[in-house]
Amino acid sequence: MSEIEEVNNERMRVIFLEPGKLARVTEIKPTLRNMQAVVRGDIEPAYFFDDPVCLVCNEEGKINGMRLNRGVYDEQKNLVDIIAGPAFLCRDAGDHFGSLTDEQIKKYSEQFKYPERFIRMDGEIKGIKFKPEKEVER
Numbered sequence: 001m002s003e004i005e006e007v008n009n010e011r012m013r014v015i016f017l018e019p020g021k022l023a024r025v026t027e028i029k030p031t032l033r034n035m036q037a038v039v040r041g042d043i044e045p046a047y048f049f050d051d052p053v054c055l056v057c058n059e060e061g062k063i064n065g066m067r068l069n070r071g072v073y074d075e076q077k078n079l080v081d082i083i084a085g086p087a088f089l090c091r092d093a094g095d096h097f098g099s100l101t102d103e104q105i106k107k108y109s110e111q112f113k114y115p116e117r118f119i120r121m122d123g124e125i126k127g128i129k130f131k132p133e134k135e136v137e138r
Contacts, residue, residue, distance in 0.1 A: 010029075010030070011027040011028060011029055011030070012027065012028060012029075012030045012090055012091075012097060012098055012099040013025060013026075013027050013099040013100055013105070014026060014027070014028055014088040014089060014090045014099070014100060015088060015089040015100065015105065015108050015109055015112060016028075016038070016086070016087075016088045017069055017070055017083065017086065017087045017088065017089070017112055017115075018069070018086050018115075019066075019067035019068060019069040019084075019085070019086070019115060020067070020115050020132055021115060021132055022113060022114065022115070022131075022132060023108075023109055023112045023113050023114075025105055025109065028088070030096070030097055030098070035056060035088075035097075038056075038086060038088060039056060039057055039058040039061075039085060039086050039087060039088070040058055040066075040085060040086060041058040041059060041060055041061070041064070041085070042058065042059040042060065043056050043057070043058070043059065044056070044057055044058065044059035045092075045097075046072075046081070046083075047092065048072045048080065048081070051104060051107075052091055052092045052093070053089055053090070053091060053092060053100065053104055053108065054089070054090055054091070054092040054097060055072070055083065055087055055088075055089050056087060056088050056089075056090060056097070057083050057084070057085065057086075057087035058084070058085040058086070058087070061083070061084035061085035061087075062082075062084045064085075065084075066084040066085030067084065067085065068082055068083075068084050068116070068117075068118050069082075069083045069084060069085060069086070069087060069115065069116075070082070070083050070087075070112055070115065070116055070127075071083075071116055071118070071127035079124075079125060079126070079127060082118060082125070082127070089104075089108050089112070091104065114129040114130060114131060114132075115129070115130060115132060116128060116129050116130070117130060
């Protein structure tokens with residue numbers, strides 16, 4: 001990852017996913033240290049999609065008991081995995097991460113817009129999307 005820090009000092013456009021909050025488009029610095037700060041620990045890239053898109057999450061989010069965030073589903077709407085803790089979606093540019101395209105932002109913002117609560121029902125885990133209440137400034 002040190003090559004990223006040296007080669008790409010700009011910012012990359014990502015979709016940031018936080019437990020209990022709506023997905024949002026933001027820009028982050030594509031350095032290892034910054035990406036670790038965003039996910040609050042060591043990063044783990046996950047490749048669930050046919051597009052060149054990567055979900056970057058906390059490598060030990062589940063082990064450390066981080067709050068569950070979003071489900072990842074296959075084409076038949078079956079739950080494939082559950083992301084724990086903060087995560088972001090970015091472009092998989094082969095040897096490094098990059099900014100999402102406008103089309104990718106539209107597609108994945110819709111797909112991951114709402115956070116989920118997870119329940120066990122009939123021996124299966126199901127995700128239920130919900131609209132979070134607006135945060136009130138104090």
